[in-house]
Amino acid sequence: MAAPSSHALPADLVGLRETTRRFVREVLLPAEPRPGDELAEEDRLALQAQARDAGVFAPHAPREHGGLGVPLQHWSPIFQEAGYSPIGPSVLNCMAPDEGNMHMLAQVATPAQQEQFLRPLVRGEVRSCFGMTEPHPGAGSDPGALRTTARKVDDGWVISGEKRFTSGALVAAYCIVMARTEATGEHPAGATMFLVPMDTPGMRVGAPIHTVDRYIAGGHPHLHLEDVHVGDDAVLGAPGEGFRYAQVRLGPARLTHCMRWLGLARRALDTALDRAEARELFGAPLHSLGLAQGLISDSVIDVETSDAIITKTAHLLVDDPRAGSAMSSVAKVHCSEAIFRVIDRAIQLCGGDGVSDGLPLAQYLNEVRPFRIYDGSTETHQWAIARRASSARRREVEQGAPALGSPAYPRSDSNRH
Numbered sequence: 001m002a003a004p005s006s007h008a009l010p011a012d013l014v015g016l017r018e019t020t021r022r023f024v025r026e027v028l029l030p031a032e033p034r035p036g037d038e039l040a041e042e043d044r045l046a047l048q049a050q051a052r053d054a055g056v057f058a059p060h061a062p063r064e065h066g067g068l069g070v071p072l073q074h075w076s077p078i079f080q081e082a083g084y085s086p087i088g089p090s091v092l093n094c095m096a097p098d099e100g101n102m103h104m105l106a107q108v109a110t111p112a113q114q115e116q117f118l119r120p121l122v123r124g125e126v127r128s129c130f131g132m133t134e135p136h137p138g139a140g141s142d143p144g145a146l147r148t149t150a151r152k153v154d155d156g157w158v159i160s161g162e163k164r165f166t167s168g169a170l171v172a173a174y175c176i177v178m179a180r181t182e183a184t185g186e187h188p189a190g191a192t193m194f195l196v197p198m199d200t201p202g203m204r205v206g207a208p209i210h211t212v213d214r215y216i217a218g219g220h221p222h223l224h225l226e227d228v229h230v231g232d233d234a235v236l237g238a239p240g241e242g243f244r245y246a247q248v249r250l251g252p253a254r255l256t257h258c259m260r261w262l263g264l265a266r267r268a269l270d271t272a273l274d275r276a277e278a279r280e281l282f283g284a285p286l287h288s289l290g291l292a293q294g295l296i297s298d299s300v301i302d303v304e305t306s307d308a309i310i311t312k313t314a315h316l317l318v319d320d321p322r323a324g325s326a327m328s329s330v331a332k333v334h335c336s337e338a339i340f341r342v343i344d345r346a347i348q349l350c351g352g353d354g355v356s357d358g359l360p361l362a363q364y365l366n367e368v369r370p371f372r373i374y375d376g377s378t379e380t381h382q383w384a385i386a387r388r389a390s391s392a393r394r395r396e397v398e399q400g401a402p403a404l405g406s407p408a409y410p411r412s413d414s415n416r417h
């Protein structure tokens with residue numbers, strides 16, 4: 001089907017998108033492991049070396065730290081090409097959670113922290129993880145329930161608590177840990193982010209959590225922080241700013257998940273289209289049967305509307321980050337649900353093969369299912385979207401707009417609408 005939208009893509013980036021497309025289709029598709037198997041680490045490193053040689057490595061990361069410096073508003077076509085292969089984002093070093101961490105470190109880390117933590121991440125020399133979610137009754141959908149604490153001591157901080165679903169923790173060199181902190185000096189109480197090397201005494205990766213997805217290396221284990229002592233220089237940015245920085249990370253990070261998984265949805269749709277072309281049923285090709293056409297057209301609509309909302313949100317995140325962050329909720333709900341539907345319909349069109357390991361579609365469905373939960377579940381975002389819509393409309397009415405649906409409007413003595 002049609003390639004990702006290249007609307008307003010500068011000429012040099014059209015070239016990068018094409019190179020990425022060729023690299024993914026010619027080099028990565030033949031190198032993919034069987035559905036459900038992980039890419040061996042030595043194979044991943046060898047493919048990363050090829051990606052560097054091809055000039056497609058770390059497209060989103062700042063040039064001064066070793067990336068290609070593509071601006072955020074133009075990430076989508078390139079990330080979608082990467083996502084066309086489930087190993088693409090990892091080989092191109094634009095995979096979660098590293099990619100979101102890179103973006104946040106580029107925005108809020110000190111120059112020394114960028115040198116120590118960001119540069120090796122961009123170059124693919126280390127990996128990272130992000131520790132926000134906790135076991136009940138701690139932080140999950142509600143970050144305000146954060147229970148991990150960091151206590152100020154003379155020479156730094158002591159962090160205690162437990163995280164879970166810490167993607168990549170088994171292979172990470174460091175974790176960005178979110179902890180609750182008291183007010184210190186001029187810094188307010190709230191949450192603070194800490195850059196904590198995984199080999200710091202007291203950091204212990206705990207039990208694995210076996211989820212349905214496979215392509216994030218390092219699993220999603222528990223992480224125990226047992227009186228982890230770090231220096232003041234471990235504070236990412238400033239104390240008390242953790243919740244604000246989480247938004248700096250999560251707005252773009254949930255949108256890049258949409259981009260990558262939309263690439264995989266395109267792959268699923270192409271698989272279904274090829275099957276519908278080749279398969280004859282009831283004396284006709286499958287693609288000519290009306291109900292099959294319904295499945296195909298609904299998927300094309302889901303892909304195209306996702307592409308459009310991603311592009312709009314990416315531009316908003318640059319032009320008006322606050323509005324962009326709010327719009328990223330809309331994009332996240334739409335894309336995560338639409339991408340799931342596209343892959344599910346592709347399975348349906350492929351019949352029994354769709355749910356067998358003869359095709360990778362069932363594994364794709366396993367990969368995208370958790371996306372309806374992480375980065376804020378569909379329901380959490382719907383709740384936020386509705387609250388924002390109500391309060392924005394309330395403000396308009398307070399500023400003089402007629403309250404159209406109010407019980408007092410239209411007046412009973414009037415037939416105006």
Ligand SMILES: Cc1cc2nc3c(=O)[nH]c(=O)nc-3n(C[C@H](O)[C@H](O)[C@H](O)COP(=O)(O)OP(=O)(O)OC[C@H]3O[C@@H](n4cnc5c(N)ncnc54)[C@H](O)[C@@H]3O)c2cc1C
Nearest residue numbers: 130131132133140141165166167370374375377379380383
């Ligand atoms: C594969 C995977 C990878 C992950 N990686 C990371 C990671 O790297 N780092 C990290 O910190 N976390 C990670 N997470 C955790 C993820 O962010 C949380 O699972 C998510 O925030 C939901 O929290 P919870 O699991 O505690 O569910 P809960 O908070 O218990 O929510 C359960 C359900 O409640 C419903 N709900 C939520 N809000 C509302 C509402 N306002 N109104 C109505 N219903 C609502 C939703 O249906 C939601 O699914 C990962 C999770 C998964 C599955």
